[in-house]
Amino acid sequence: MELSQDTKNILGLQLPTDPRWVDLAEISLSEILTDHAWCEQKAANTCISLIQRYSDREKLVDELSPIVTEEWGHFRLVLAEIQKRNLKLGKQRKDHYVNALIEFQKKGGHIEDRLLDQLLTMALIEARSCERFKRLSEGLNDAYMQKFYRRFMESEAGHYTLFIELAETYIDKEKVRKRWKEWLDFEANIIKNLEVRGDRIH
Numbered sequence: 001m002e003l004s005q006d007t008k009n010i011l012g013l014q015l016p017t018d019p020r021w022v023d024l025a026e027i028s029l030s031e032i033l034t035d036h037a038w039c040e041q042k043a044a045n046t047c048i049s050l051i052q053r054y055s056d057r058e059k060l061v062d063e064l065s066p067i068v069t070e071e072w073g074h075f076r077l078v079l080a081e082i083q084k085r086n087l088k089l090g091k092q093r094k095d096h097y098v099n100a101l102i103e104f105q106k107k108g109g110h111i112e113d114r115l116l117d118q119l120l121t122m123a124l125i126e127a128r129s130c131e132r133f134k135r136l137s138e139g140l141n142d143a144y145m146q147k148f149y150r151r152f153m154e155s156e157a158g159h160y161t162l163f164i165e166l167a168e169t170y171i172d173k174e175k176v177r178k179r180w181k182e183w184l185d186f187e188a189n190i191i192k193n194l195e196v197r198g199d200r201i202h
Contacts, residue, residue, distance in 0.1 A: 013131055014188035022139035024198025031199035034090040037078040039201050044071035046122060054115060059169050063162060074152065097202035098125060100190045116171050120183050123163035130156035132201055
């Protein structure tokens, strides 16, 4: 499988989503919507945690504050879609993809290293989410849902770049680039070995 050139240039992802995922997602759209809603909620919570942990970093606080509002707005949009379909939100599921990324984060050591990995984790989640939303916006047979997910795709692309820019604000750019390459390689290995399931965004 070849990753489209635009995805390589914009997102830097090393491995594309398996094409079968969109077909499975269409069959399990109610589960996808539930998982998507919880992903947006967790994104908002993570940004809040970063603001709390690094409250002395003015640019980080200023830039992430509106992201919290936006992500929570996304949660409400997906929730409204779930309710419109007479579905229930459902329980939050274990996210093996995100948990694997968290395991790769540097623990302890210098605060700069921890901040860098936390920001790059978020950048990667946003990049992969953007790629998945792009797949849904192009691969679903429902024209309404195509537009629904294109909106999210465009938003996540902007978030991805913001987290990279924040990392470069506080940390040497060469160090950021080197660690980002390590993260991209690690994430590709996760995707390669992750079970293809249609009831998960990741």
